[in-house]
Amino acid sequence: MAEFIPPGTRWVDLPSPFPIKRGGALHGARMAYETWGTLNAAHDNAILVLTGMSPDAHAASNTGNPAPGWWEWMIGPGKPIDTQRWFVLCVNALGSCKGSTGPASINPNTGASYRLDFPELSIEDGADAALAVVRELGIEQLACVLGNSMGGMTALSLLARHPGIARSHINICGAARALPFSIAIRSLQREAIRLDPHWNGGDYSEDHYPENGMRMARKLGVVTYRSALEWDGRFGRVRLDAEQREDDEPFGLEFEVESYLEAHARRFVRKYDPNCYLYLSRSMDWFDLGEAHGGDTLHGLSSIEGVHSALVIGVKTDILFPIQQQEEIAAGLRNAGCETRFLPMPSPQGHDAFLVDAARFGPAVTSFLRTLPATQIFTNRVA
Amino acid sequence: MAEFIPPGTRWVDLPSPFPIKRGGALHGARMAYETWGTLNAAHDNAILVLTGMSPDAHAASNTGNPAPGWWEWMIGPGKPIDTQRWFVLCVNALGSCKGSTGPASINPNTGASYRLDFPELSIEDGADAALAVVRELGIEQLACVLGNSMGGMTALSLLARHPGIARSHINICGAARALPFSIAIRSLQREAIRLDPHWNGGDYSEDHYPENGMRMARKLGVVTYRSALEWDGRFGRVRLDAEQREDDEPFGLEFEVESYLEAHARRFVRKYDPNCYLYLSRSMDWFDLGEAHGGDTLHGLSSIEGVHSALVIGVKTDILFPIQQQEEIAAGLRNAGCETRFLPMPSPQGHDAFLVDAARFGPAVTSFLRTLPATQIFTNRVA
Structure with missing residues (x-):
């Protein structure tokens, strides 16, 4: 932390x-x-x-x-x-x-x-x-x-x-x-963090950090912070360049919107403490x-x-x-x-x-x- | 499979x-x-x-x-x-x-x-x-x-x-x-499956099955198949009974909407093949x-x-x-x-x-x- x-x-x-x-x-x-x-x-x-x-x-x-x-x-x-x-x-x-x-x-x-x-x-x-x-x-x-x-x-x-x-x-x-819908989204974000074995009941370190869980939580956040309408105008169906693609990775990133989410998540993941995320997220559900x-x-x-x-x-x-x-x-x-x-x-x-x-x-x-x-x-x- | x-x-x-x-x-x-x-x-x-x-x-x-x-x-x-x-x-x-x-x-x-x-x-x-x-x-x-x-x-x-x-x-x-928004959601669902160590590049078995990844994918699916409006009328802010709660689990399920998602996911997870899910999900992105x-x-x-x-x-x-x-x-x-x-x-x-x-x-x-x-x-x- x-x-x-x-x-x-x-x-x-x-x-x-x-x-x-x-x-x-x-x-x-x-x-x-x-x-x-x-x-x-x-x-x-x-x-x-x-x-x-x-x-x-x-x-x-x-x-x-x-x-x-x-x-x-x-x-x-x-x-x-x-x-x-x-x-x-x-x-x-x-x-x-x-x-x-x-x-x-x-x-x-x-x-x-x-x-x-x-x-x-x-x-x-x-x-x-x-x-x-x-x-x-x-x-x-x-x-x-x-x-x-x-x-x-x-x-x-x-x-x-x-x-x-x-x-x-x-x-x-x-x-x-x-609202229950917002609770459902936040519950999923928290579950992504909790499921990451590196979360370890909140006892993680910089070296063993729930990076995948945080990436998923943040991506889901970014998706729900935006709208289908905006993204259509912004990304459409543009594909990544060949060198950006993850062709060696089965079902890897292919569209620009996927890479945008990934970049957003990478910027966030190591700059926000996972336990703080869990506490604040839950406080909203309770309100x-x-x-x-x-x-x-x-x-x-x-x-x-x-x-x-x-x-x-x-x-x-x-x-x-x-x-x-x-x-x-x-x-x-x-x-x-x-x-x-x-x-x-x-x-x-x-x-x-x-x-x-x-x-x-x-x-x-x-x-x-x-x-x-x-x-x-x-x-x-x-x- | x-x-x-x-x-x-x-x-x-x-x-x-x-x-x-x-x-x-x-x-x-x-x-x-x-x-x-x-x-x-x-x-x-x-x-x-x-x-x-x-x-x-x-x-x-x-x-x-x-x-x-x-x-x-x-x-x-x-x-x-x-x-x-x-x-x-x-x-x-x-x-x-x-x-x-x-x-x-x-x-x-x-x-x-x-x-x-x-x-x-x-x-x-x-x-x-x-x-x-x-x-x-x-x-x-x-x-x-x-x-x-x-x-x-x-x-x-x-x-x-x-x-x-x-x-x-x-x-x-x-x-x-x-749409890029739908691609983003499906990409997250696929990532949840791919990140599950049991997915193992598609080479899983009944005993080593990407259950967590499929649960996350399905929950996210159910969230996006429904709407905030409906769930407010249906679940409101109703809490689970004491015996349904996961009080021993930090940040465990607490609201009825969370338990609804969990039940939906559990019913689905072992009745749909994860690789089939990945293939069909991606086919929609490409369309x-x-x-x-x-x-x-x-x-x-x-x-x-x-x-x-x-x-x-x-x-x-x-x-x-x-x-x-x-x-x-x-x-x-x-x-x-x-x-x-x-x-x-x-x-x-x-x-x-x-x-x-x-x-x-x-x-x-x-x-x-x-x-x-x-x-x-x-x-x-x-x-």
Whole structure:
């Protein structure tokens, strides 16, 4: 196991012990984060960005790390999330291997990596850990909490657990609960890792690493992050060149799309810890905002308090977090009295559209953030 | 390797040698088939059914085998394909392990199973082999050729290669070429099998069998044959009972949807030969009706001759053979001068809807077959 921490990462120590929803606690845990822009004197211009499962906190270039981030076109001066107005904070998810404490981190009680001794992680734990970073930076209320994919789950959990934490919310390709179809896909990914003899019950090394399992899991991920429509335009039926073919390998790669998947998987496999993958993947399966409401997800959403306006974006070609899930979020937030804009995007790129379809997602976010009132902390408390 | 042949199966010997499109030939090969109803004196009331990748020829119960078939509600007296009017013929695909010659069959040249010595199989070979059965039964022209899924590919190939072979055509969840998305999914399924050490380059036995690889391949198949929408209604977030759980297994099965997939996979794994799976899976990737037309699939479809009417059905929730592919088939057949009805079904069940959504597919097929003129052989030849 290993951690993969971008340069310029900063940390906040979590309260120790940090209680875990399903039992147990973390000791000496910390959260990795990066920021852009300046927190104003009133501390009321902060936007928190919660990520999908695999990204680190380096969403965009900054002084600590000038390399482009995974959302470079979204965050920066004059960009949709304009850092001339907003102070932007991105945290690496609790349980990840990209800076925040996770199964690949050292367990201070043993001096060795947690591996499967890491407590059972839930989305709710990630929300509480993100809150600790917000508080540590002196922010009482966020102007907006924005979550993508798994981060969309975390954002909803944060809003539900900590009423008043944010005045507005942007949910992109998120979900208020895991669907059985998504659970099935993630279960297969986890099974591919678990079946790899090198996984060895979580006790692998660099030399004996579950590379095949991780490759399969990642390939299946990439397939479900995209769409048939996009790939037809992109790859069609183009074959690999003779020298790229695996002619000696029976049933080896032959089409460009197969080689694309292989290249994607190879880039990922050694840069993401398999146990962290398993923990975060399962935390998504467990998530249901309706859990405290008899399994009524819509009721869970409707019970969110203190969010004045929201933008909910889904992608019609998304098979992993299908558009019905963002419709559900929008309906629930409206029930909660939140002024909600729902945008079903026709992007061909599937779930990953939010990472690549700048032409559609950029203006949507720009326009929503422009409607937010001048910085001002709302409160339900009687003065 | 083993073959799984239903009782009551009949056979037609293929011409020997039977040439294979990509090179080589089969010797002493045979095709398994079953029939329903009676071929009339004019031999002009025959409907050929071409199946998806895994079914056998036992589409419905008959005198040879009273057990229910995989399309029991579709074929029989008074059913949508009414065997009081039609003589129905279903062939098991060439390359399968359910009666027709395939990689699990004995190679007469060696006395041992073909395994990977089986020639590289194409959809076109399956079409030619099906034609041989039709001819052997004394049928000059089919009233209709109907293909589902892979069978929809085979049917188009048959129509393109043998002009005039059928007066009408029903294409259900089929495709005129493999999309890169579908190729990616099938490539992952094949990789899961190939990565299983027990696959052993195709040289496995009952005792050393690539069970894990086949389980993964089948689970991924079942996921892509269905849809998020259907599974939400069917499984929701229901957990397994305590005694069904794998609590001792880290990251073991927990949700009902996971156990459903596991049960499906277990039923399949030992009843389908892994090498046959690999060969048929790849044959679909290779299929493109536009191959002889510079890769212009629509042109390939438009060049089909002699089909007077067609019914093309797709399912809006199908991610493996998406609805655009059936739209393309319909557009191409119309270009070919064929009177074509296109039905995009709103079934929630995805690709597999044609197997289970009797309420939508039954009436569609009934109504199309009723419009077919009284039996009469059309011919383009000058008398």
